[in-house]
Amino acid sequence: MSEWERLRDAMRATERPDTMLDLTLVMREGRRLRTRRRVAGAGAATLAAGVAAVVVVGVVAGPGDPPAPERPPPVAVGSPSAGVSMVPEAMKPTPPPTKLRDVPAPKPLGQLIDSGVRHGSDRRVYYMIGLSVPGEPGVTIGLAAGRQDPDGLLTTDLLVNDVEGSDRSAGFHEIGYDESLSNEPVPTFGYFVGPAVRIIGTVDGRQVDARLARWSLDKQVVIFWFEPATLTPGERLDGIIARDAEGRRL
Incomplete structure (x- = not known):
């Protein structure tokens, strides 16, 4: 049985009311599948990301579980090709004077x-x-x-x-x-x-x-x-x- 089939069967188990979701199995199979998909190429990486998203949505923390650590917000890094000025403010030219006073x-x-x-x-x-x-x-x-x-x-x-x-x-x-x-x-x-x-x-x-x-x-x-x-x-x-x-x- 392939990794994808094992992961699919683990997730379909939740469709039966008498069956509990085995999160350990789902996460393990999903992780294994993502690893192989990343090696396969960019198109397969997109599919792996979609599977990972399904797994995360399905996980709900219980009353005794510690809260998940918050990730720091991403830092945007600009580049000249993206239209972000890389010239320090002090080096920018100032407009010429309009009058000759003094x-x-x-x-x-x-x-x-x-x-x-x-x-x-x-x-x-x-x-x-x-x-x-x-x-x-x-x-x-x-x-x-x-x-x-x-x-x-x-x-x-x-x-x-x-x-x-x-x-x-x-x-x-x-x-x-x-x-x-x-x-x-x-x-x-x-x-x-x-x-x-x-x-x-x-x-x-x-x-x-x-x-x-x-x-x-x-x-x-x-x-x-x-x-x-x-x-x-x-x-x-x-x-x-x-x-x-x-x-x-x-």
């Missing part, structure tokens, strides 16, 4: 423009700097907002520049908004290319005039900024227009 300033192109705004002994200034954008040969300048201390040390707070096209095309270019809520907020600023003598912003239905200055290296580039008393730094404009000396809209 960064030493690059060399300005042309003259500094004094805004008339003071932060203690520092004065708020605007100036052009040279830069390059990969694949965009028409972008060579950016407009920076910074502070200059009494010793002449220049610090950059905010930089705006085009990211495509030409930085000398007619009209408005990028506008800088300071949303950092720092103790030295940058007044809203930008530049316009063309014969503008007046630049007007609109916010909450009211019009606010910007102060203007021309770039010393190109008089067609008009740098503008809004006084903090008329436009809170960081507050977004609803619209902005430029007018020439005859009052015509550009």
